């Protein structure tokens with residue numbers, strides 16, 4: 170438990186920290202990699218187990234549970250004025266390979282604990298409260314980030330393309346979804362689009378995935394904006410050949426082209442003149458991947474972000490120019506695809522004020538900050554006033570097994586979320 174109830178709150182206003190930690194640990198056991206790492210990829214068996222687990226908790230809380238065509242899961246606590254736009258919260262439980270057990274999970278299990286806390290406090294919602302588990306926030310399987318929330322936000326080109334994408338085992342999105350119990354036709358994808366004014370507010374609780382709150386000893390972050398993410402896929406192709414027999418002047422090595430472009434990414438990002446520009450070559454594959462065979466193909470996936478959209482787009486333009494130059498100088502073919510190039514999102518003023526109010530009520534110091542990681546909130550901001558609550562995480566670690574958030578920090582986040590939702594529900 171997190172000690173007695175604070176200030177004007179009855180002792181009942183206490184987070185069940187042991188229960189929450191137990192749920193986090195149980196959920197982490199549904200993983201395709203050994204503890205303490207977590208790997209849980211969209212529509213895998215482990216993902217299906219996790220879905221069943223979350224729906225079980227929603228049912229235990231007496232929420233009305235529904236799923237949409239692609240497996241976004243909704244747990245709703247009907248309010249007295251159920252016709253009004255609901256107050257929603259939520260996050261994701263899919264986990265990139267060999268990552269941690271708090272990214273996204275705190276915003277789903279913590280949100281369910283916030284609902285439970287409000288019920289235990291005899292709160293009566295006017296606007297319904299809804300917890301959403303987005304079907305897949307990570308780009309791992311199909312290279313599409315925030316797949317569920319992107320569709321809910323009504324992104325037409327995704328609805329058009331999703332019926333055709335395959336993963337790197339050549340399994341189609343539709344077949345993968347069907348294997349997880351979500352049988353659909355491509356035209357069903359439009360049914361995922363949220364109806365207008367479904368929500369009067371959307372708030373996501375998430376670990377900071379950065380070191381600031383922990384370093385400054387501040388328990389709560391109030392997010393004012395989410396940085397603009399983009400992802401690129403680049404392929405180079407040369408003749409390859411025998412590592413012994415082909416002399417250097419006769420080569421057009423696709424591996425070296427990839428290496429040169431990777432360094433060009435770093436150069437263009439650093440040239441932007443802002444610390445807020447970041448670029449990462451997170452995937453770099455060589456074919457055929459034999460020590461004595463000159464790479465005939467290379468495949469790079471590049472992640473470029475900035476809080477300033479134009480600055481980010483300038484970097485993408487320069488990376489494309491470098492790829493063209495490298496292709497010419499090295500005599501390799503290249504293919505350059507922009508997978509997504511999203512604008513930043515701003516938090517809504519009224520939601521920020523509600524989060525500030527909640528933190529003040531709880532005597533919790535807070536810091537306004539931007540989110541350099543993207544979240545489902547980036548897309549929910551297109552269909553609802555949005556806000557995010559951050560809690561500290563150990564050394565800012567995330568997307569690795571050492572990721573950790575303390576029970577006390579999680580309890581603070583849950584209480585701020587609960588009060589924020591309660592306030593917005595009564596408005």
Ligand code: HGY
Pocket residue numbers: 306307308541542543544
């Ligand atoms: O990559 C991100 O920003 C998010 O954590 N998936």
Ligand code: MN
Pocket residue numbers: 272307568
């Ligand atoms: Mn993540």
Ligand code: MN
Pocket residue numbers: 261272273306375543544
């Ligand atoms: Mn996340």
Ligand code: MN
Pocket residue numbers: none
């Ligand atoms: Mn040989």
